[in-house]
Amino acid sequence: MFVKQNNIVEQICEIPVTLGDISESIFGGINTQNGLLHRLALPEEGGSDSYYLCEGLCRPVFIEPEIVYPYVSGAFSEKFAFRPSSYRFMLPYELSTVGKKNEYNVIPPEELKTRFPMAYGRILEFKRKFLHDTSPLKSSDYSIKGRRFLEYFNTPKIIATEGYHLQAAYDAEGNHVFENGCGIVLKDPERYAYITAVLNSSIARLFPSVCKSKMAYSSYTAPSVIKRFPIVFPDNRLTEDLIDTISSYLAFLNREKYAKDYGAPDWLRELTSFYEQISNLLVLDTYFINDIDPGLLDALEENIHPYAGDMNSEDSDNILNALYYIKHQILEASSSEKCKFNLGLPEILNFSQNSGEF
Known part of the structure; x- marks a missing residue:
């Protein structure tokens, strides 16, 4: 029997634990009126590590790479992993200790001129030519707003953005700069893989309905809104371990897919979709059903294990072959059980439009 979507929303609203409860901090991105000053484009022809394109000055510039960081736009799919961006973000800040806090x-400006003369010269030129201001350089000319962002800079976090819908990627280094969306620092660092999977599951597709039912009409990734995202943890270690491991698979697969952009082959898209559906199935089972097919669960337990090597290594072909083999083994082991993705939930929660078997 299929469950109505309205009933699902009511069930979600009754979940007592929220993302805010398990987070140390949820915060917005940086805010600056000089976006063209801070944001840099990477030249298509490549070049040295200090070579960038300045949008404001409309010409190549050189800036010390030590104060330039990856930039997350969130405009495209960034599920589990970040899509390679043609932009970087200049952040002329440094870590200092104030009391017990970093x-x-x-x-x-005086220190910037001495330590980072190329950045100093570029900021000064930008101010004079683009802003038509010939006064001496001040810190306020290139500072940003975002106290919480700076407090947790270089701290591992999840970055959630809207894109086509709510999506999340894990920033292990914590050095990605974002303007839209929010950063999520969890109290328990062991939960990042699971929470990333939940925020990329079809539970997130119903979150807008949950927000409306609670009269929250701001952006879904506004800290005050996303902190209400309902969280349910599996009642057994096996399910959470499976989701954690598949989350690491999906981070790798999406990096591979994003690197190839629109040229990603169909088999890679299908492989990624296969693991996304398994992850989604396990999350939905945790939230609503708690009655996953034993044959499927046995097949997953038998075949899905953390990759023994480095999933960030350059030997991607071996990793892809291993993940393809695992998929084949799961299909073989579960075929006689007729395991299904369809759990009798509303269509909005089903990743597979065919609602078919493995």
Whole structure:
């Protein structure tokens, strides 16, 4: 018997634990009125590590790479992993200790001129030519707003953005800069893989309906809104371990897919979709059903294990072959059980439009 979507929303609203309860901090991105100053484009022809394109000045510039960081736009799919961006973000800040806390503070102009002369020269030129301001350089000319962002810069976190819908990627280094969306630092660092999977599951597709039922009409990734995202943890270690491991698979597969952009082959898309459906099935089973087919669960337990090597290594072909083999083994082991993705839930929760078998 199929469950109505309205009933599902009611069930979700009754879940007592929220993302805010399990998070140390949920915060917005940086805010600056000089976006063209801070954001840099990577030249198509490549070049040295210090070679960038300045959108404001409309010409190539050189800036010390030590104060330039990856930039997350969130405009495209960034599920589990970040899509390679043609942009970088200049952040002339440095870590300093204030009491017992580490904070990132803006580098004063005098020090910036000495330590990062190329960045200093570019900011000064930008101010004079683009803003038509010939006054001496001040810290406020290139500072940003985002106290919580700076407090947790270089701290592992999940970055959630909207894109086509709510999506999340894990920033292990914590050095990605984002303007839209939010950063999520969990109290328990062992939960990042699971929470990333949940935020990329079809539970997130119903979150807008949950927000409307609670009269929350801001952006779904606004910290005050996403902190209400309902969280349910599996009642057994096996399910959570499976989701954690598949989350690592999907981070690798999406990096591979994003690197190939629109040229990603069909088999890679299908392989990624296969593991996304398994992850989604396990999350939905945790939230609503708790009655996954034993044959499927046995097949997953038998075949899905953490990859023994480095999933960030350059030997991607071996990893892809291993993941393809695991898929084949799961299909072989579960075929006689007629395991299905369809759990009798509303269509919005089903990743597979065919609602078919493996």
